[in-house]
Structure formats: C-alpha cells, structure tokens
Amino acid sequence: MGFQLGKNSMKNMEGIDDRLIDIAELAITLSPIDFGVPSDGGWRSEICQAKLYNAGKSKCDGKNNLSYHQSGKAIDLFCLTPEGAASWDVHDLTTAATAMLQASAQLGHELKWGGLWKSWQDYPHFELRD
Numbered sequence: 750m751g752f753q754l755g756k757n758s759m760k761n762m763e764g765i766d767d768r769l770i771d772i773a774e775l776a777i778t779l780s781p782i783d784f785g786v787p788s789d790g791g792w793r794s795e796i797c798q799a800k801l802y803n804a805g806k807s808k809c810d811g812k813n814n815l816s817y818h819q820s821g822k823a824i825d826l827f828c829l830t831p832e833g834a835a836s837w838d839v840h841d842l843t844t845a846a847t848a849m850l851q852a853s854a855q856l857g858h859e860l861k862w863g864g865l866w867k868s869w870q871d872y873p874h875f876e877l878r879d
C-alpha cells in the first residue's frame with residue numbers, strides 16, 4: 750500500500766530487539782492502514798515503566814512485575830487515519846495487527862498480540878516469545 754515508518758517511529762524503536770524492527774518494517778508495507786510507534790512504545794527504563802503504571806496505562810510496575818518493553822521484546826503501535834490523526838480505534842488496531850502477524854509469520858518470529866489475550870486486551874501491544 751506504500752506506507753513506511755516515519756522518522757519518529759524509527760527513533761522510538763531504538764533499543765528494541767531487531768526482530769521487532771524487521772517485523773514492523775515489513776508489516777507497514779503489507780498494512781492497508783498507516784501506523785506508527787509512540788514515544789513510550791519501544792524500550793522502557795524502569796522509571797518510564799513505573800510512570801506508565803502509576804498513570805494506569807500499564808499493568809506492570811517495572812520492578813516486581815517487569816514489562817516486555819523493559820527487555821526490548823515489546824512494541825506498541827497506534828494507527829493513523831487517512832487525515833493523519835492518531836487512532837487507537839480497536840478496528841484500526843486490529844487491521845494493523847493482522848499485518849504485524851502476517852509479517853512475523855513470513856519472517857519466522859513468534860509474535861504475540863495483546864488484542865488476543867484472554868483476561869484483558871491490550872490492542873496496541875505486541876511482544877516476542879522466545
């Protein structure tokens with residue numbers, strides 16, 4: 750479809766596992782919807798993780814309960830509407846997730862999508878399992 754990851758998204762992926770970067774870079778070319786990586790969507794320090802926990806944006810406190818983001822094994826996405834607005838709409842994120850899962854399968858990396866979790870759904874979130 751001709752999308753590519755923007756400069757900010759590339760910067761926000763610094764420090765994460767190369768496999769996740771490869772998946773995201775392939776997925777954006779497969780995706781019918783544009784997407785990006787927010788500033789706290791890549792690698793996180795313990796302090797950054799604790800801030801998100803305290804703000805109610807994550808279930809992991811960063812100390813006793815570690816996030817995959819702290820080991821660089823997770824990535825969060827947001828979608829972009831044709832008008833260029835950020836979207837966390839479940840339908841939009843599901844469309845992007847389909848491209849992410851297709852890309853991971855093509856590259857042979859096992860990727861878990863938070864939108865398929867049973868207890869609660871974390872639609873913007875993807876993590877590597879190995």
Ligand SMILES: [Zn+2]
Nearest residue numbers: 823824825874
């Ligand atoms: Zn996440």
